[in-house]
Amino acid sequence: MKQKETRELQTFLDLPRKQQIAISLLFLGHLKQSEIAQQIRIGESTLSGWKTQERFTKAQAEYDNYQLTGLRSKAVKTMNKLLDARSELVRYNTASYILDKTSAVKEDELAKAQARKVNAEADVVEYKAKLITNPEDVADRTVLVDDFSDDD
Known part of the structure; x- marks a missing residue:
């Protein structure tokens, strides 16, 4: 093996x-x-x-x-062949199925990207709060250009 x-x-x-x-x-x-x-x-x-x-x-x-x-690869080849089937209904159902599956994958990727964005924003807010309340506890004091722009 x-x-x-x-x-x-x-x-x-x-x-x-x-x-x-x-x-x-x-x-x-x-x-x-x-x-x-x-x-x-x-x-x-x-x-x-x-x-x-x-x-x-x-x-x-x-x-x-x-x-x-x-x-999986055999199934994809079969779906590809079905897109050329004589029956319009088979072609339609195959195309619909493929579109449904691929958009579900894209929606999942989008949801993961949105979750990463929310987590990053939360990290930024937490960092800003530490800078305000306990600046001595913040090891990296690199401040981005737009830091605290919401508070101005």
Whole structure:
């Protein structure tokens, strides 16, 4: 296994083999919990118990993410082909789906940028307050050109 894969699946690879198999079968999604338990020769209650353990759920998330990341490029190629489908409805639905997903990503990036801005503004306000109340506690006394412009 490659070093990158080992890093991405560290918790998963640290699990006992039966738990690894259980996670891979759960990912496939076509077997009932009782069938998975029977296949790896454990009790159904044991599998239920594993599913409540933090280490198991973390390993399951790692495995799911690893598997889905591998399918992402194939899914994008499929969406690209669907944009050229004969059916106008298929083309429309594909285009709408892509636009919805890409704008959701941009909205998430915008929200993160806005959060960074708010945090930076809060840091500036905190710095200004320290300069006013306890100037001796402020190690860096570099003052920006517009410092205290709100108070003038």
